[in-house]
Amino acid sequence: MHARLVRSAAVAVAAAGTLTWAPAASAQPSEPTPSAPAAPAETPTPDAGSVEITAKDTAGDVLPGATFLLLDSTGQEARRGKTDAQGKLAFPDLTPGVYRLKETSSGSPLHEVAADQDVIVTPGATTRLTITDPFKAAKILLQAKDDKTGKLLPGATVNIGTGASTLLTLTTGSKGTASGELPVSSRKTQFWVKEIKAPAGYDLYKPSKTFSAGPGAPVTVTVTVTNAMAATTPPPTQKPTNRPTDKPSDKPSPSKPGKDEDVSVPSAPGTPTVDQTASSTAAPAPAGSLAHTGATPWLIGSAGVLIAAGGGALIAARRRRTDNSTDDGSSES
Secondary structure: OHHHHHHHHHHHHHHHOOOOOOOOOOOOOOOOOOOOOOOOOOOOOOOOEEEEEEEEEOOOOEOOOOEEEEEOOOOOEEEEEEOOOOOEEEEEEEOOEEEEEEEEEOOOOOEOOOOOEEEEEOOOOEEEEEEEEOEOOEEEEEEEEEOOOOOEOOOOEEEEEEOOEEEEEEEOOOOOEEEEEEOOOOOOEEEEEEEEEOOOOEOOOOOOEEEEEOOOOOOEEEEEEEEOEOOOOOOOOOOOOOOOOOOOOOOOOOOOOOOOOOOOOOOOOOOOOHHHHHHHHOOOOOOOOOOOOOOHHHHHHHHHHHHHHHHHHHHHHHHHHHHHHHHHHHHHO
């Protein structure tokens, strides 16, 4: 059969007058094509779980742009992402197990990141978490000043708080200032400050002051507490002693005779005695005079009386002589 086909082709070519070489068709047995191996049956895996996060602050406002990192049980990164405009972030298709959620950025200059926490992913379930980021603390600068001179005073202690809660206690140092961080719960919080211990030598500043503070590093609040200098009591002019201030008087009185009344001084004939002269010529002692303290004033007074009496007797004798001489002269004439 094959030979007949070839011969017929040659006759046809010759009849046409043209010699053309044409490939001869040959029939070759076809080889079977190998088939692809069958795929092994898939091993069933446990149902995957997921985590959904909502980021907010302490005032309840959502936080977009907060970045979270999810670590598996070996500490390797399993997922990473940022919250959307509604403060939400989802991590789907997670193998069940225990993960570690870490916030790397709050996405806001006013907020701190939340603490790390463990997350348990269960098969076929969604674990929903609300992450609350605290506000950054306000920075407080406290000054205690003299209300007259403005001088900064050390040793003033104040409490700072909001509502009925005391949040911070500060004491001014050697330069009269103190600083600290005040936790805030909103974008603008009202606080009070009250002095509980005054600087040495000053009165306690009793009124409470109020001020507002917001979160974030740029916020600094200066609280000034003025103090008035405490009133001082002048020291006594004389040093007190245990001795009595009034010394008992030795001046004789009707109820208490003086100790000098029994002392007698001899007098000249015809001269009044000391007691008689003192009772008749001595003027009463003026009020407030010094008390008699012994016999010496009486002796001095007695001597003076005697001298005065003697002088008077001498003058009387001279007058008598003058009168006698005058009388003698007149009688002789």
